[in-house]
Amino acid sequence: MKQPMLNIKNIETYYDRILALKGISLSIENGSVTAVLGNNGAGKTTILQTVIGLLDDQPEKGSIFFQGRDITGKETVDIVKMGIGYVPEGREVFQELSVLENLMAGGYMHNSASAKETIEKVYRYFPVLKERQKQMAGTLSGGEQQMLAISRALMNRPQLLFLDEPSLGLSPLLVDQLFDIIHQIAKDGLTVLLVEQNANKALAIADYGYILENGRFVASGTVEQLKRDEDVQEFYLGIKAEESVRATQRYKRKRRWN
Amino acid sequence: MIGQLIMTGIVAGSIYALVALAMSLTYKSSEVANFAQGEMAMFSTYVAFVMLATYQLPFWVAFGGSLLFAFLLGLFLHLAIIRRAKDPNVLNLLIITLGFQVFLYGLAGWKWGSEQRVLKIPVSQTETVEFAGLIISQLNLATILVAILLMISVYILLRFTKLGLAIKATQQNETAAKINGIPTRRIVAITFGISSVIGAVAGILMAPITTLDPNMMIEPLLKGFAAAVLGGFNSLAGVVCGAFILGIVESLFGFYISTEFKSIVAFLIIVIVLYFKPSGLFGTHYTRKV
Numbered sequence A: 001m002k003q004p005m006l007n008i009k010n011i012e013t014y015y016d017r018i019l020a021l022k023g024i025s026l027s028i029e030n031g032s033v034t035a036v037l038g039n040n041g042a043g044k045t046t047i048l049q050t051v052i053g054l055l056d057d058q059p060e061k062g063s064i065f066f067q068g069r070d071i072t073g074k075e076t077v078d079i080v081k082m083g084i085g086y087v088p089e090g091r092e093v094f095q096e097l098s099v100l101e102n103l104m105a106g107g108y109m110h111n112s113a114s115a116k117e118t119i120e121k122v123y124r125y126f127p128v129l130k131e132r133q134k135q136m137a138g139t140l141s142g143g144e145q146q147m148l149a150i151s152r153a154l155m156n157r158p159q160l161l162f163l164d165e166p167s168l169g170l171s172p173l174l175v176d177q178l179f180d181i182i183h184q185i186a187k188d189g190l191t192v193l194l195v196e197q198n199a200n201k202a203l204a205i206a207d208y209g210y211i212l213e214n215g216r217f218v219a220s221g222t223v224e225q226l227k228r229d230e231d232v233q234e235f236y237l238g239i240k241a242e243e244s245v246r247a248t249q250r251y252k253r254k255r256r257w258n
Numbered sequence B: 001m002i003g004q005l006i007m008t009g010i011v012a013g014s015i016y017a018l019v020a021l022a023m024s025l026t027y028k029s030s031e032v033a034n035f036a037q038g039e040m041a042m043f044s045t046y047v048a049f050v051m052l053a054t055y056q057l058p059f060w061v062a063f064g065g066s067l068l069f070a071f072l073l074g075l076f077l078h079l080a081i082i083r084r085a086k087d088p089n090v091l092n093l094l095i096i097t098l099g100f101q102v103f104l105y106g107l108a109g110w111k112w113g114s115e116q117r118v119l120k121i122p123v124s125q126t127e128t129v130e131f132a133g134l135i136i137s138q139l140n141l142a143t144i145l146v147a148i149l150l151m152i153s154v155y156i157l158l159r160f161t162k163l164g165l166a167i168k169a170t171q172q173n174e175t176a177a178k179i180n181g182i183p184t185r186r187i188v189a190i191t192f193g194i195s196s197v198i199g200a201v202a203g204i205l206m207a208p209i210t211t212l213d214p215n216m217m218i219e220p221l222l223k224g225f226a227a228a229v230l231g232g233f234n235s236l237a238g239v240v241c242g243a244f245i246l247g248i249v250e251s252l253f254g255f256y257i258s259t260e261f262k263s264i265v266a267f268l269i270i271v272i273v274l275y276f277k278p279s280g281l282f283g284t285h286y287t288r289k290v
């Protein structure tokens, strides 16, 4: 079997004494787009932050392999250097730096000639950023900041890209455009782990999906499998089932089983 | 006369500006005002003194050696002391820097005593130059020029170099800097080193104006702090302007109102600013994300 790009084995993450991830396993195939869906507080961001090493001394249990190498508990900077890009929830651009400076900061680990080359490539995905090179990032619109955050992460030329709720707070039209570009970036060869509440949009561009509830995966599979799953249809894709009360009960029962 | 007074104010302002710049740089990186900044500068100045007086080294060697020492002292403060603190809050960090200040002060007093020494520098304090109808001593002119040169260097560093970009990125959003591969802890340590060097230059400029003794930086530190508050701690250009304003206001106050109460100006300014515009004259009010 081919070695997965990322292999998360049974991790447990705590915030103080609260168990936020209760044994998560996830494997990402090379060149695929994997979506993790879940409601507020399910633990989506926590998964990404655990993998990238932002949570001190976490995960408490389990292990994480990137391209076959153990990265459990490593420093963020070293993990990023190995080839993981991270677009955090809420964009987190450098507000008081210009668009260009944000991108150069993203290319920190490369020399400036090669960073400038990458910038040109990134501008091809997001031409609006080129027009706004000199503008302070804090004055960009939400959508432009999201584009900048993605571009900044691409500056390191990662093999794997984490996207944490890119659709957050954007108009439906902009979400469509943004997801088209993310889809294109993936088609150009980047492996993507996409965390979303917008299940419809995420599953439209994903190959695999995982459903996260309360720090546990309650369903997973190819997108086709998930789309056929009645519970996923009702609770994540908003497709109405006829007997919704009974469905809820059935669903709750099923969740306890997992 | 007023021109001469303003000139005196600019000389003092240059020193305040360097101290304020040093404090503001580390403040932006660590969210803590480093109250050991003055004593670190004083100690570095003594290092220059020892190299000059005891080892009879040429001035420029002593100057360079002192700055190198200052840089290492800054790294040491961050790597060995501040970073060791477990989950520190701002108050803890403040107390740590106060502790370091007391330590350096005590060490200097023990090693060199409280007697006042003379730091010999290659510019004259008595010879003057005339400049636009104003008379200014060589020393004062050198003070202004060196300070301005250093400020320009800091500007170039932050504006045009990769290290400067990393420093600014880390100051604005440390987590975001990390996930872009910027080694934030190293960058913050280097920022402490740079601040310490800026402070040391202020100390070396200050020593011939007053004298070299363990108390020499106490007043400049407080003035620099006042200048930083006046200008707005978050804006480097702001703190420099604040420093020159403070220097000039002090000089005019000393001549027209009262020499004895000259020192009170700085504290009046702190109180007034904290009352009416806590972010300072030029400070922007953005909240830093950690």
Ligand SMILES: Nc1ncnc2c1ncn2[C@@H]1O[C@H](COP(=O)(O)OP(=O)(O)OP(=O)(O)O)[C@@H](O)[C@H]1O
Pocket (backbone or CB within 6 Å): A015, A016, A018, A020, A038, A039, A040, A041, A042, A043, A044, A045, A046, A047, A089, A197
């Ligand atoms: N710093 C923290 N300290 C304590 N608990 C936390 C912390 N961060 C998150 N949690 C808790 O961990 C759980 C998972 O949070 P997480 O942010 O991963 O959810 P999420 O799925 O990303 O939600 P959202 O869609 O709202 O971003 C939540 O119950 C949250 O309250």
Ligand SMILES: [Mg+2]
Pocket (backbone or CB within 6 Å): A044, A045, A046, A089, A164
């Ligand atoms: Mg989240």
